[in-house]
Amino acid sequence: MSKKSVLSSRKADRHDLYQRSVQAADVEVAFIEKAFKKYRKRKPYSMREDFCGTALLSCTWAASHKQRRATGVDIDPAVLTWATQHNLTPLADAGERVTLLQQDVRFPLKEKFDLINAFNFSYWIFKDRSTLRDYFASVKRSLVEDGVFMLDLYGGWEAHQAVRTKRSIGRGCKYVWDQGEVDPITHDVVNHIHFEFKDGSRLKKAFTYEWRFWSLAEIRELLHEAGFAEVIVYWQDEGDYVIRKTSENQPLWLVYLVALV
Ligand SMILES: C[S@@+](CC[C@H](N)C(=O)[O-])C[C@H]1O[C@@H](n2cnc3c(N)ncnc32)[C@H](O)[C@@H]1O
Incomplete structure (x- = not known):
């Protein structure tokens, strides 16, 4: 490793470090595609990324296919400026298929999407049942007829x-x-x-x-109360995600939830 490439707190950019630490957007796009196709027998094209932060997933989505569009929603203007400079602009054409909106994810949008995602547990900022249920219900209203909502959760x-x-x-x-x-x-x-x-x-x-630390059972119930017909659990199992209806407890576990309209 050359001296130049070694980072220090002075030279580091916290958003860049975050992306390199906790995001694997290519892996996420592959998962989204596979899970959507399994239940909807078609390819998804339009995606909304709630709590998008640097919009890495939105950009990776748009770059993965020329018919794919993404809308990233985040309340923080500073992170969206970073997203535009570091992730959208370098994409050129694909970047034009990404729209960033600075607003609360609960604010209604006219557009409907094939897919909406809320990853990295961001929806845990909603700390009571009615607020979280209302958010889930607004997600459902923003999905097309065969739309899918995907979110993640950890426990153990x-x-x-x-x-x-x-x-x-x-x-x-x-x-x-x-x-x-x-x-x-x-x-x-x-x-x-x-x-x-x-x-x-x-x-x-x-x-x-x-x-708020939410349990899987609570989230599943709230998704149903918000009107989702089915909620599938994809349990992380040695690097892969497998569908499970029940499970042994583990010290630490991670799941994707796939909620069908
Ligand atoms: C943990 S980051 C998520 C980044 C990215 N989605 C990921 O997967 O790593 C949470 C983001 O949610 C945003 N946020 C918090 N409350 C929000 C709200 N009510 N509406 C929209 N964005 C919100 C924050 O500004 C922050 O960028």
Whole structure:
């Protein structure tokens, strides 16, 4: 590794580090495509990415096929500016098939989509049942007749505990997941992402998430209450995701939920 390529907190960009730590947009596009086709027997073209942040998934989606369009929605204008500069503009033609909207994901849009996604647990910012149900219902209203909503969720007993995990993300940088303890009464949890560098510098609390820790059973019920006809669980199993109706508990688990209109 050349000296130049080693990062320090001074040279690092937290959005770039985030993308390299927790996102695998190509893998996500492949999953979305496969799961949609299985239930709808056709290819999806229009996608809305809720809580899009840097819109990496939207851009990867638009770049994956010339008929594919994406709309990314995020409330934070700063992250959308970053998304335009770093992800949309370099795409040229495909970038023109991506629209970014600065608004609350609950704000109604006229357009309907084949697919809507809410990934990386972002919907956990909605902390009570009625707010989350209303959000799910607004998603359903924004889907076409055979539309699909996909979201993710984690759990397991280790997910309730305060724990710090670190892993290298290259260029002398470590990603640190600083997971808070879940309050057993409210299910509130505060998690942080920090980055640590080889030269000893740090980006502390690069991102902070104040969430309600939702259970899979609660989310499934709320999706049904919001009008989704079927909710399929894709359980992470050694790098792959497999459909499961029941499961043994595990220390830490991760699922995709596929909700059908
Ligand atoms: C964890 S990031 C998600 C980034 C990306 N979706 C991913 O998969 O990694 C959460 C994003 O949600 C945005 N956000 C929070 N509340 C929102 C709301 N009510 N409506 C729209 N965006 C919101 C934040 O600005 C932030 O960019």
